[in-house]
Amino acid sequence: MKNARSSARKNSRYEIRIAGSGGQGIVLAGIMLAEAAILDGRYVAQSENYGPEARGGNSISEVIVSDEEIDYPQAVELDVLVALTQEACVRNLPAMKEGGLVIVDSSLVRWVPWDKVARLPFQQIAANTGERRAINMAALGAVASLCSIVSSASLVKVMAKRLPASKVEANRLAFNEALQATDKLKDSLTSLKPKDQFEI
Amino acid sequence: MKKDKEKEQKQEEQNRILLQGNEACVRGALMAGCRFYAGYPITPATEITEVMARELPKVGGVFIQMEDEIASLGAVIGASLAGAKSMTATSGPGFSLMQEHIGYACMAEVPCVVVDVMRAGPSTGLPTQPSQGDVMQARWGTHGDHSIVVLSPSSVYEFFELTIQAFNLSERYRMPTILLADQIVAHMREGIVLPSKEDIEIEDRPQPTVPPEWHIPYGDPGTGVPPMPAFGEGYRYHVTGLHHDLRGYPTTRKEEVESLMRRLFSKISNDLERLQWFDSFYTEDAVITVIAYGCVARAGMQAVKEARAKGLKVGLLKLKVLWPFMRRTVTTILDSSQKVLVPEMNVGHISREVKRVNQGNCEILTLNKIDGTPITPAEILETLEEVYP
Numbered sequence: 001m002k003n004a005r006s007s008a009r010k011n012s013r014y015e016i017r018i019a020g021s022g023g024q025g026i027v028l029a030g031i032m033l034a035e036a037a038i039l040d041g042r043y044v045a046q047s048e049n050y051g052p053e054a055r056g057g058n059s060i061s062e063v064i065v066s067d068e069e070i071d072y073p074q075a076v077e078l079d080v081l082v083a084l085t086q087e088a089c090v091r092n093l094p095a096m097k098e099g100g101l102v103i104v105d106s107s108l109v110r111w112v113p114w115d116k117v118a119r120l121p122f123q124q125i126a127a128n129t130g131e132r133r134a135i136n137m138a139a140l141g142a143v144a145s146l147c148s149i150v151s152s153a154s155l156v157k158v159m160a161k162r163l164p165a166s167k168v169e170a171n172r173l174a175f176n177e178a179l180q181a182t183d184k185l186k187d188s189l190t191s192l193k194p195k196d197q198f199e200i
Numbered sequence: 201m202k203k204d205k206e207k208e209q210k211q212e213e214q215n216r217i218l219l220q221g222n223e224a225c226v227r228g229a230l231m232a233g234c235r236f237y238a239g240y241p242i243t244p245a246t247e248i249t250e251v252m253a254r255e256l257p258k259v260g261g262v263f264i265q266m267e268d269e270i271a272s273l274g275a276v277i278g279a280s281l282a283g284a285k286s287m288t289a290t291s292g293p294g295f296s297l298m299q300e301h302i303g304y305a306c307m308a309e310v311p312c313v314v315v316d317v318m319r320a321g322p323s324t325g326l327p328t329q330p331s332q333g334d335v336m337q338a339r340w341g342t343h344g345d346h347s348i349v350v351l352s353p354s355s356v357y358e359f360f361e362l363t364i365q366a367f368n369l370s371e372r373y374r375m376p377t378i379l380l381a382d383q384i385v386a387h388m389r390e391g392i393v394l395p396s397k398e399d400i401e402i403e404d405r406p407q408p409t410v411p412p413e414w415h416i417p418y419g420d421p422g423t424g425v426p427p428m429p430a431f432g433e434g435y436r437y438h439v440t441g442l443h444h445d446l447r448g449y450p451t452t453r454k455e456e457v458e459s460l461m462r463r464l465f466s467k468i469s470n471d472l473e474r475l476q477w478f479d480s481f482y483t484e485d486a487v488i489t490v491i492a493y494g495c496v497a498r499a500g501m502q503a504v505k506e507a508r509a510k511g512l513k514v515g516l517l518k519l520k521v522l523w524p525f526m527r528r529t530v531t532t533i534l535d536s537s538q539k540v541l542v543p544e545m546n547v548g549h550i551s552r553e554v555k556r557v558n559q560g561n562c563e564i565l566t567l568n569k570i571d572g573t574p575i576t577p578a579e580i581l582e583t584l585e586e587v588y589p
Contacts, residue, residue: 031389035218038391044218046389049328071502072577073355073388073495 014149015075017062018139019092020084022050025136029082030061032162033140036154037065045073058088065149080147082139083109084122103142105135118146118185125177131170141178145186152179215393221359221386222247222289225315225379226255228363229287231400234313235261236286238275240268240294243327244383245317248289269294273301277310281439283430285367289315292334293324295341302376303342304441306464309418309426311370311405313363315379317386318494320572329572330383332494335549338378339523345461347468349475350378350523354497356390362520365477368403373467374425380522382545384495384574408435418446424466468524476529477520482508486515488584489537491530491554493519496543496575503580512588525553534562541583543567543575 016033020026027048034046043066050059062075077097082104083089089102089109096102096114104112106119122138137159144152152175159175160168219227225248229237237252249265256263262279266272269290276286290298295316305312318334320326334341338350349369353359359381370377408415408427417437418426429435438448443460445451468475482504483489492500497518504516517533519526534540534554540562542551551566558564567583569575 031218034389034391038216038218044389044391046218047384047387070390071505072499073384073390074574074576076576076578 012066012068013070014065014080014147015062015078015097016065016080016082016143016147016149017060017075017078017092017095018082018084018136019058019060019088021088022057022059024059024084025133026050026059026084027061028162029136029140030063032155032158033143033150034063034065035158035162036150037063039154039157040151042067042149043070045070047074058091060088060092080143082143083112084135084139086110101146103139103146105139118142118182120178120181120185122174122178125181126174128177129170129173131167131174134167134171134174137171138174138178141175141180142182144175145179145182216391217394218389218391219356219360220247220389221353221356221381222317223251224356224360224392225289225363225381225386226251227394228360229313229367230255230259230261231394231397231402232364232367233285233402233404234287234367235259236263236276236279236284237261237288238264238266238272238279238286239288239290240266240272242269242291242294244319244386245289245291245294245315247386248315248317252289269297270301273298273305273312273314276312276314277301277305277308280305280310280312281431283432285311285313285371287313287315287367289317291317291319291327292321292331295334295337299337299341299343302348302378303344303346305376306342306346306348307344307441307443308439309374309428309464310376310439311367311374311428312376313366313370313379314376315363315381317381317383319383320570326572328383330495330545330574331570331572332382332496332545332549333570334380335522335544335546338380347465348376348378348523349373349468349521350380351477351520352380352493352522353385353520354494354518355385356388357392358520359385360392360394364400364402368401369475371403371405372425373471374405374428375467378523380494382494412436416446417448418444418460420463424463424470472524472528475521475524476526478526478529479516479518479520480533481516481518482513483515483517483533483536485513486537487513488539488541488588489515489517489533490541490543490580490584491517491519491533491550492543493522493550494545496545499575499577500543500580502577503584506577506581507584510585512584514584514588519550522550525550525557527557530554530557531559534558537562538589539563539565539587541565541567541580541587543569543580543583545569545575 034044126134279286320331366377442450490500
């Protein structure tokens, strides 16, 4: 698999997977991430996989971002995994690229057998805004902080478009809180910066 | 000049919208003029039914959720006879139920579009996992000798584009057209720019130019496709699944049976040149050419690019029309390549056709996967490296 990637294409393809359980807004978060990347002028391919349950079960949403047209639309090796349940974390770690970054909710995911991990209290951040369901937007805040493939301005724009008007404020708050919390963490832990920064 | 180009590019970026394959299919159908949809939801085609239910009434169309897939295609055939461009969408289990009515639409020459988003079978199979197991069913699923057109998209934009073409072909030939998508193409989202309606060519079924009393409902005007007035416009004719004469009445006379069959086949066999739809990449000097369709063509594209980066002379032929099989196009590849690799998510449906048209000059290799997971670029690349001379 490693030698399948030619060096010329190394930095143009970036794969993110958001994983959790049904009801956490996993699929929506992936769609919004993809829409924001389009606003930033990039090519995207988003796909999802979920069980038959409306709540619980396993849910994943993955986004491939590139500065050129995307040939294979499914993830091959993840640059970033966002895991919002313990099970989602363990299940998806085998898909990680070596040196990739794992972002987890610090209270929902306790055990992360990976060396480059950002732990943030997304659930707590969402609860503080009075909108518990904003956990997915909090997670996107961390993605915006740690991954240069998508701008926070575009994500905020997409939020205003995709979410019901009455929920936008709380979600934006959760997004910003998580973004700031992650920025702080990033400064204290330089090793958290993804090795292969996305450059265009 | 440069500024204009930049401006144009920026405009294109702004028009780029994120659409799911199934949503793009609906957009294409509406742009092609579809105004009737009858269906029964089934994963992974459900979004087509969902979005149609929401969007059709907005353009004055009619949506009906039917009791099952047999009734769905029945309603679609009825609506089409009444003059509406009509479609339905389903997946394997529902496609099996529709086979009887597909044959009826072939015999009665009723234009309609049937979307089958393939999932892994047989039977209920793997509802949310991809497959390409319905390729032969799309060709031969309904009984009796017949011709049929089957199109296969490999991206969200192609799903949009080929849906429009499916309507055009079904109207042009007065026959059912099948869109064979797979779960990956149907469920993924990509950013696409939709063309404006003025830039799209839309075909409508031929209309009679003579008054009702002169109209011969199943005569051959030279194209093999008789004019088709809508019911209620004053033209009366008999519609049947039985062999029929020029007036539409049942017949067993061998001359009439043979002439009907010959005319039905001629619609496609006289027009094969217009049905060679494909994309080819790096095929000019390719020692090995990958022939693929649907989501596998995407993996093939990446594998071919990676192989080229390693200095391997390989190419890709992506098929957009599966049936009638593009013998002319494929033969060109078979003549120029030493080997052809046909990766498929079935036990070898299109590879059988490639072998059939091969004149013995070319070695045909297959790569088949039937475990409900997609064929990856790495798997194709590995095979290419293994068999590269």
